[in-house]
Amino acid sequence: MDKIIRIGTRDSELALWQANTVKSQLENLGYKTELVAVKSTGDLILDKPLYELGITGIFTKTLDIAMLNGTVDIAVHSMKDVPTALPKGIVQTAVLPRATSEDILVKKEKIDYSQPCIVATGSLRRKAQWLHRYPHHSVVDLRGNVNTRLQKLTDNNWEGAVFAKAGLKRINVLPENHETLDWMIPAPAQGAMVIVALENDAFNKEATSKLNDSTSEICTTIERLFLKTLEGGCTAPIGALAEIIDDSIQFKGCLFSLDGTQKLEIARSIKVDNYLNTTQENLGISVAKELLENGGKELMLKIKNALK
Incomplete structure (x- = not known):
């Protein structure tokens, strides 16, 4: 060698x-x-x-x-x-082997979510899901590497910023004052x-x-085929998560309008053995097609036109 x-x-x-x-x-x-x-x-x-x-x-x-x-x-x-x-x-x-796929909110202090506040993220997916849940909040753009984004949060009058937990943990900069966003569906293959x-x-x-790692490969393949079939790339608010729990693959995916007002969501469960042995199209493709047929096609067109 x-x-x-x-x-x-x-x-x-x-x-x-x-x-x-x-x-x-x-x-x-x-x-x-x-x-x-x-x-x-x-x-x-x-x-x-x-x-x-x-x-x-x-x-x-x-x-x-x-x-x-x-x-x-x-x-x-x-x-x-x-x-x-x-x-x-x-x-x-x-x-x-995959780390956690969770999104987290890094906060400066305790937040009253019922009140107007400013949250930062450079992700359309995070922005749309945040505004869907908190339409009275403002979301500002945040770019740069992990350290740069943490510093920008410190330097600005924002209440918090959204990060992938895995990235902060990997380089030991995960602040104590953070909250796991267990309601937010992560980006395909996050973590x-x-x-x-x-x-x-x-x-x-x-x-x-x-x-x-075969488990990580199976799950990320499903998520990325879901994304590819929706034709999202990194320019649409698309989330997807596949997990192997016991002997089943649990999948959930979502597509939001840019402003978060529209939400399309889908979930599916399949036995791992059935998934591995099937000659049918991949789970990620089939659920994406179903989502497209149930309003997703029109919503994707709106998003593409808005981002032109």
């Missing part, structure tokens, strides 16, 4: 934590590795919401290019940032890390596939 696996990563603290996690796991298996840090457009442009930049996979595109031109061998991503359609020549090789490699790179595909 003299070959060195060059691991591409963004240079934020969280991205480096994720890449170093993969690095240590590969080295434990006897592989030699090195990190190659690359800045992404999403890290450089902090004054516009993601959906306004009009780029799918804004945090992953730079690493895709680095892999395709031979600068790096593999890349490690927060899976929720990865487009559902990977670039030609790049394939998913492993999903690591999961994914490794991608070149399709024709047998060595690195085999090496990284040893890190794959």
